[in-house]
Amino acid sequence: MERPAWAPQGIDLTVPSVSRMYDYYLGGSHNFEVDREAARRAVEAWPGLPKLMQANRAFMRRAADFAISEGVTQFLDIGSGIPTFGNLHEAAQGIDPHSKVVYVDNDPVAVAHSRAVLEGDERTAIVSADFRSPQDILYSNEVERLLDFDRPVALMLVALLHFIEDKDDPWKTVKEMSDALAPGSLLVVTHSSADEGPKRDGGAGVRDVYRQTSSPLIMRSRSEIKQFFDGFDLVEPGVVALPRWRPETGPESDDPVLLSGYAGVGRKAGSVG
Amino acid sequence: MTPGPHEPEGLEKDGLRRFATIWSRAVYPVTQTSMTRAELEDYLHPLAVKLCDAIHEHPFSAAPGREVGVALVEGHCTSPDALPHLLGVIDAYLVLYGRDPANKNLSVEEARARCSRLQHTIAAGFTQALRDRTLGEQEALSRAALAAQTAVEEALHASETRFRAVFNDATIGISIADMDGRIRDANETVARMFGRSVEEMRRRNVNEWVHPDDAPEVWKQHRQLVRGERDHFRVEKPYQRPDGTVLWTNLTVSLLRDPEGEPRYQLALLEDITERRLLHLRLRYEATHDELTGLPNRTLFAERLDRLLSASGGVKRFGLCYLDIDGFKAVNDSLGHAVGDQLLVAVAERLQSCTAGSGHLVARIGGDEFAALVTDPSGPEDVAELARQVLAALATPIGIDGRELSVRASIGIVEGPSGELRPEEVMRSADITMYRAKDAGGNRYELADPDSDARAIDRHSLTNHLPAALERDEFFLEYQPLIRMSDGHVDGAEALVRWKHPVHGRLGPDRFIPLAEHTGLIVPLGRWVMEQAVRQACAWHEQRDAEKVKGAAAEAPLRVNVNLSPRQLHHPDLVPDTVAVLEAAGMAPSSLCLEVTESALIGADEDELKPLRQLAELGVEIALDDFGTGYSNLANLRRLPATTLKLDRSFTRGLQQHPADPVDVTFVEGIVTLAHALGLAVTVEGVETEHQASQLREMGCDTAQGWYYARPGPASTFQHGFAVTP
Numbered sequence A: 001m002e003r004p005a006w007a008p009q010g011i012d013l014t015v016p017s018v019s020r021m022y023d024y025y026l027g028g029s030h031n032f033e034v035d036r037e038a039a040r041r042a043v044e045a046w047p048g049l050p051k052l053m054q055a056n057r058a059f060m061r062r063a064a065d066f067a068i069s070e071g072v073t074q075f076l077d078i079g080s081g082i083p084t085f086g087n088l089h090e091a092a093q094g095i096d097p098h099s100k101v102v103y104v105d106n107d108p109v110a111v112a113h114s115r116a117v118l119e120g121d122e123r124t125a126i127v128s129a130d131f132r133s134p135q136d137i138l139y140s141n142e143v144e145r146l147l148d149f150d151r152p153v154a155l156m157l158v159a160l161l162h163f164i165e166d167k168d169d170p171w172k173t174v175k176e177m178s179d180a181l182a183p184g185s186l187l188v189v190t191h192s193s194a195d196e197g198p199k200r201d202g203g204a205g206v207r208d209v210y211r212q213t214s215s216p217l218i219m220r221s222r223s224e225i226k227q228f229f230d231g232f233d234l235v236e237p238g239v240v241a242l243p244r245w246r247p248e249t250g251p252e253s254d255d256p257v258l259l260s261g262y263a264g265v266g267r268k269a270g271s272v273g
Numbered sequence B: 001m002t003p004g005p006h007e008p009e010g011l012e013k014d015g016l017r018r019f020a021t022i023w024s025r026a027v028y029p030v031t032q033t034s035m036t037r038a039e040l041e042d043y044l045h046p047l048a049v050k051l052c053d054a055i056h057e058h059p060f061s062a063a064p065g066r067e068v069g070v071a072l073v074e075g076h077c078t079s080p081d082a083l084p085h086l087l088g089v090i091d092a093y094l095v096l097y098g099r100d101p102a103n104k105n106l107s108v109e110e111a112r113a114r115c116s117r118l119q120h121t122i123a124a125g126f127t128q129a130l131r132d133r134t135l136g137e138q139e140a141l142s143r144a145a146l147a148a149q150t151a152v153e154e155a156l157h158a159s160e161t162r163f164r165a166v167f168n169d170a171t172i173g174i175s176i177a178d179m180d181g182r183i184r185d186a187n188e189t190v191a192r193m194f195g196r197s198v199e200e201m202r203r204r205n206v207n208e209w210v211h212p213d214d215a216p217e218v219w220k221q222h223r224q225l226v227r228g229e230r231d232h233f234r235v236e237k238p239y240q241r242p243d244g245t246v247l248w249t250n251l252t253v254s255l256l257r258d259p260e261g262e263p264r265y266q267l268a269l270l271e272d273i274t275e276r277r278l279l280h281l282r283l284r285y286e287a288t289h290d291e292l293t294g295l296p297n298r299t300l301f302a303e304r305l306d307r308l309l310s311a312s313g314g315v316k317r318f319g320l321c322y323l324d325i326d327g328f329k330a331v332n333d334s335l336g337h338a339v340g341d342q343l344l345v346a347v348a349e350r351l352q353s354c355t356a357g358s359g360h361l362v363a364r365i366g367g368d369e370f371a372a373l374v375t376d377p378s379g380p381e382d383v384a385e386l387a388r389q390v391l392a393a394l395a396t397p398i399g400i401d402g403r404e405l406s407v408r409a410s411i412g413i414v415e416g417p418s419g420e421l422r423p424e425e426v427m428r429s430a431d432i433t434m435y436r437a438k439d440a441g442g443n444r445y446e447l448a449d450p451d452s453d454a455r456a457i458d459r460h461s462l463t464n465h466l467p468a469a470l471e472r473d474e475f476f477l478e479y480q481p482l483i484r485m486s487d488g489h490v491d492g493a494e495a496l497v498r499w500k501h502p503v504h505g506r507l508g509p510d511r512f513i514p515l516a517e518h519t520g521l522i523v524p525l526g527r528w529v530m531e532q533a534v535r536q537a538c539a540w541h542e543q544r545d546a547e548k549v550k551g552a553a554a555e556a557p558l559r560v561n562v563n564l565s566p567r568q569l570h571h572p573d574l575v576p577d578t579v580a581v582l583e584a585a586g587m588a589p590s591s592l593c594l595e596v597t598e599s600a601l602i603g604a605d606e607d608e609l610k611p612l613r614q615l616a617e618l619g620v621e622i623a624l625d626d627f628g629t630g631y632s633n634l635a636n637l638r639r640l641p642a643t644t645l646k647l648d649r650s651f652t653r654g655l656q657q658h659p660a661d662p663v664d665v666t667f668v669e670g671i672v673t674l675a676h677a678l679g680l681a682v683t684v685e686g687v688e689t690e691h692q693a694s695q696l697r698e699m700g701c702d703t704a705q706g707w708y709y710a711r712p713g714p715a716s717t718f719q720h721g722f723a724v725t726p
Helices: A018-025 A033-045 A049-069 A088-095 A108-117 A134-138 A141-146 A170-179 A204-211 A222-229 A256-260 B011-030 B037-056 B063-074 B082-097 B108-169 B188-194 B198-202 B218-226 B274-288 B298-309 B328-335 B337-355 B380-395 B423-439 B450-471 B509-519 B522-550 B574-585 B606-618 B634-639 B649-653 B662-677 B690-699 B715-720
Strands: A074-078 A100-105 A124-128 A154-157 A186-192 A232-234 A261-268 B173-178 B183-186 B232-240 B246-257 B263-272 B317-325 B361-366 B369-375 B398-400 B403-405 B409-417 B444-447 B475-484 B490-501 B505-507 B559-564 B592-597 B621-627 B644-647 B681-684
Touching: A018 A033, A018 A049, A018 A108, A033 A049, A033 A204, A049 A088, A049 A154, A049 A186, A049 A256, A049 A261, A074 A088, A088 A100, A100 A108, A100 A141, A108 A124, A108 B108, A124 A141, A134 A170, A154 A170, A170 A222, A186 A222, A222 A232, A222 A261, A256 A261, B011 B037, B011 B082, B037 B063, B037 B082, B037 B108, B063 B108, B082 B108, B173 B188, B183 B198, B188 B198, B188 B246, B188 B263, B218 B232, B218 B246, B218 B263, B246 B274, B274 B298, B298 B317, B298 B361, B298 B369, B298 B423, B317 B337, B317 B380, B317 B423, B328 B337, B337 B361, B337 B369, B337 B380, B337 B398, B337 B403, B369 B380, B380 B409, B380 B444, B409 B423, B423 B444, B423 B450, B450 B490, B450 B509, B450 B522, B475 B522, B475 B559, B475 B715, B490 B509, B490 B522, B509 B522, B522 B559, B522 B574, B522 B592, B522 B715, B559 B621, B574 B592, B574 B606, B592 B606, B606 B621, B644 B649, B644 B662, B649 B662, B662 B681, B662 B690
Parallel strands: A074 A100, A074 A154, A100 A124, A154 A186, B409 B444, B490 B559, B559 B592, B592 B621, B621 B644, B644 B681
Antiparallel strands: A186 A261, A232 A261, B173 B183, B173 B263, B232 B246, B246 B263, B317 B369, B317 B409, B361 B369, B398 B403, B475 B490, B490 B505
16 A cells, blocks of 8 residues: 555665765765675675765865856755765855755754754755655755745755656656746756766676665666756766866876766856846 | 874885885785775775884884774775785885985884884774774764664554544444454444443453344355355445444455464444434335325336336236226316315325235325235135225215215226246236226226227327328328108218228228317318318219200219317317318309217307307218217207207117117107207118118108118229109
8 A cells, every 4th residue: 555645754774865875975874884894795796886986076076066057056965874974054055155055864863864954054954755756855945045046946856866766757757847946947966877987797796786775776877877968058068987087186096987977067058046 | 194293205105105016016905995996095004004104113112003994994904804904914025115315224124123013003993993993883883773674663553543543533334353252452433333431342252243134145245254265355334333323334344364364353434324224215216106105106006017017027927907997087086186285195095905914005196096016816706806895995074174085996807927028018918908997887896808908909009190190191081971761863872081091001080080189180081081072072062963954864962971079079170171071162052961969069058169160150061970989968959059850870870670670660660850959960870771761751851871872982983873753
């Protein structure tokens, strides 16, 4: 039977959580043995994963820099996970202290931890919601309190969409969310892909690991990823491998594993109000 | 970080910057920081300065190494793999790039020894910081997990409270039983419905609740649900209440499974429909029963008849008595509807008394029509017996308001095997048969027979085709001459209408005139006949005048006789129509004779006679047709506007014999005398023999008509003449 939307979601700490695995990749200790166990197996199947995650983190910082340089200082970060070193709000508010950040995650532990970390922060908040129910996000108290949708917002979907299966039609959800955004808003996406990179099994091994977690991992092709930007103008250099999106220094660490992830930023068309 | 005041700028700074570059390059690949390499280098440079300062400090202390270890963890160089890289670069390059030109006293050996000790404290600081951080993060995570769990529990509690409220306050009854049928929980509503307490309900087992009126499939579906073969079912189910009353419910039972899919509980939702059901039954009763007599009405009767006639009903034969009270309209008209209604109630009671205990259905079909439906009669005689009982039961007069009313009724009986006739065929047959009983005088029953039905159906079909036949000119006239007895010459001719039916061929007036009379078509048909006949009479007049000139022997009639039906007689346009026809043809009124049956004039008052009188005054002849068959008041004869009596053929029949029946002779002589005394001419019909003709002539009859002279034929036959020698 379908659980009614207003019935509470349970917590099962025996199931690996992608946000706690992510924390583990980043060297954090906000994780339990089940998460580490799953993460270790994922790394075994795909040794470059921690680097890829780190590159995601680095890209997010560069994207935040870019957004603020464009005058976009409102951020909606979905799938934010466990707040750890190099957070979006620290990065953004480090550049422009007036930046507003709303995090969204569906992992109740990640949400509880974020809430503890963000306590007393007037410009940052966390929403417990699922990307697949965009209305829950858009009409949440936190979003209504902190973000002004008449002005551009940076919608951050970093390392998120590859956890949304085709049956849930992530393209439709992205469209639904971007419809709420003012012209000039930015869509920031990273997504894992088996197009390039060293894994010759098309990522099957790591997919198997993620199948046992709270969120299975979906590899998508570059063209599928580009479709998320329908209605957006891609900014230079388009959808490219993670480290190649506006690197700050030369291509010093072009680990081939980093080619397994794509990144891109689009600007919503229309006149900026 | 700025260098210490005692340290000269220049080379040393460049040295440590270079050291930081080497350091960051070696460490960067194994860190998990999100800093860029340049940022990491900037982060490491002050640490390098601090270490260098420590080497050159006097007295030497390894303590800053610990701070550097802590700082490295804070800079996210936390991977265990990072530590050998971090220390390896310090070991290899720090002394080399960290020389202090001002501190010449420090030997290279001493510097290296100090560097080693610093590495020890860096490792210690690093380990300490990493441990603190790990513990802190684990603690934070545990707190978060706990907080999340608390939040979930609170939400669960709120949700359960909400569900409790729904459960307790629902207007629908809810009970949950385990798979053995033991009720685990029940809400107030269901307890109230059952007239028990919630505690009592919890001691019960749903399997006990068998009720005699359970639908056959209820418990089968329930067993399927318990076996997990069905996830829900919905039925109307009765339950016995402790006070003996019955609770009727709309019951929905759903199976609740555990996460593995095993059946765990059965959830029952019960809606009390007792009242609604009663109301429904009452409405159903009202819809299927006659308000006045309380008998089943036409709707219920039709349903039963349907069932009885369907081949699948398991019934071999059916019988139907279709009853209509004779003369009921007269009761209503003369005694009022209240008495009529009481009479119907009394009839209903008598009918019921005849069928009591037999299982036969007695229904009021409408008005004064009733029907008794017999299931599986042994044959027609069985049903006829019921009809006889009914007539006998009605024979005893019914007392209403001090009046004794005797009730007569006509019954049509249809009996036969089920599965052959459709309900409407049975009803039609019953109706036809009932009317046969009425036509036969009433207060009797008749059995349906296919021939009578077919005739009635023919009649029905002819009736339906009459109007179109008139439009399509399917009628035509024949004429039978009227012979003047004094000289044997043609005096006139009676116009007789025929129907050239496209299917049935030539039809005589007996087949369709009563139908036309019944439907009212007789009025236009009669007018058409009069027009045709008058036109023909005109033609004969012209012909007669022409032949007079030629002195030919053949003669045409002087007058034409046209029959008037009772309905025409009472039609307000009779007089103007007749005048118009005569004027249109330009014919004298005396050339037209209207024949009216004696029975049509019985009981006619002066008002009703007025049109005939007007016509008679205009000079139109009026003949009293079929004279002697009705119950004429001979005294009345003198006030009728008739000019001729047409003696019925039944009187002339006796004169065909030789010698003639003396009674008939006396009759005819008497009538002729009487007629002549009143100034009326006498016409005799049915003259078939010469002997008859001569006798009637001797008796003084004025004109005669019959096969002896001529059969009816087309107008043209008159050209050959009918002169009969007297």
